[in-house]
Amino acid sequence: MTELLKKHGGLTFGKTGSHFEAKSIPPPLTKKADWEINPLELDFTKAVMIGKGSFGEILKANWRGTPIAVKRILPSLSNDRLVIQDFKHEVNLLIKLRHPNIVQFLGAVTETKPLMLVTEFLRGGDLHQYLKEKGSLSPLTAVNFALDIARGMAYLHNEPNVIIHRDLKPRKYSFS
Numbered sequence: 557m558t559e560l561l562k563k564h565g566g567l568t569f570g571k572t573g574s575h576f577e578a579k580s581i582p583p584p585l586t587k588k589a590d591w592e593i594n595p596l597e598l599d600f601t602k603a604v605m606i607g608k609g610s611f612g613e614i615l616k617a618n619w620r621g622t623p624i625a626v627k628r629i630l631p632s633l634s635n636d637r638l639v640i641q642d643f644k645h646e647v648n649l650l651i652k653l654r655h656p657n658i659v660q661f662l663g664a665v666t667e668t669k670p671l672m673l674v675t676e677f678l679r680g681g682d683l684h685q686y687l688k689e690k691g692s693l694s695p696l697t698a699v700n701f702a703l704d705i706a707r708g709m710a711y712l713h714n715e716p717n718v719i720i721h722r723d724l725k726p727r728k729y730s731f732s
C-alpha cells in the first residue's frame with residue numbers, strides 16, 4: 557500500500573519534500589478581530605440543512621455573497637458548559653490551519669448566541685454520500701482520495717500543529 561501511494565506522489569514523514577516544516581509559521585489569523593463574524597452578515601434566507609453534528613446542525617448559507625457551511629449550536633445546548641468548551645476548542649484549532657485538504661475555517665460567532673462556526677462550503681458532500689451515489693471507486697480514484705486524506709492528516713500531525721484528529725470518518729449523520 558505504501559509503495560502504491562508513493563507511486564502516485566505520496567510522501568513519507570521526515571524525507572525531503574515531506575510536509576514537515578522546520579520553522580514554525582504563525583497562524584494565519586492571529587487576532588480575534590480577524591475572524592469574529594457579525595451574525596447579521598450571515599444570510600440564512602435560502603439556508604438548507606446539510607448535516608448534523610453531535611452538538612449542532614450544519615447549514616448551507618451565504619456570507620458576503622459566498623456559499624458557506626455554518627455549524628450552529630443547538631438552542632437546547634447553548635448554555636451547556638462542555639459544549640461551549642468543545643466549540644471554543646474547535647475554533648482555537650481551526651484558526652491555526654490552512655491546507656488544501658482541510659476544510660477552510662472562515663470565522664465564528666462567539667460573542668453572541670447561537671454560537672456558530674463558519675467554513676467554506678464543500679459542494680461535493682461527504683465521502684459516504686459520494687460512495688452511495690457512485691458505487692465503488694476506481695483504483696485510481698481510491699488512491700487519489702487516500703492521498704488527499706493522508707496529506708490533510710500529515711499536515712495536522714506535523715509540527716507546528718501536532719493535532720490528532722481522532723474522529724476521521726466518511727459518514728454523514730442520518731437525519732431522515
Ligand SMILES: Nc1ncnc2c1ncn2[C@@H]1O[C@H](COP(=O)(O)OP(=O)(O)OP(=O)(O)O)[C@@H](O)[C@H]1O
Nearest residue numbers: 606607608609610614625675676677678682727728
Ligand atoms: N463545510 C461543509 N461543506 C459541506 N457539507 C458539510 C460541511 N461540514 C459538514 N458538512 C456536512 O455535515 C455532516 C456533519 O458534519 P461534521 O461531521 O463536521 O459534524 P461534527 O460536528 O464534526 O460531527 P460530530 O461532532 O458528530 O463528529 C458532514 O458529514 C457533511 O455531510
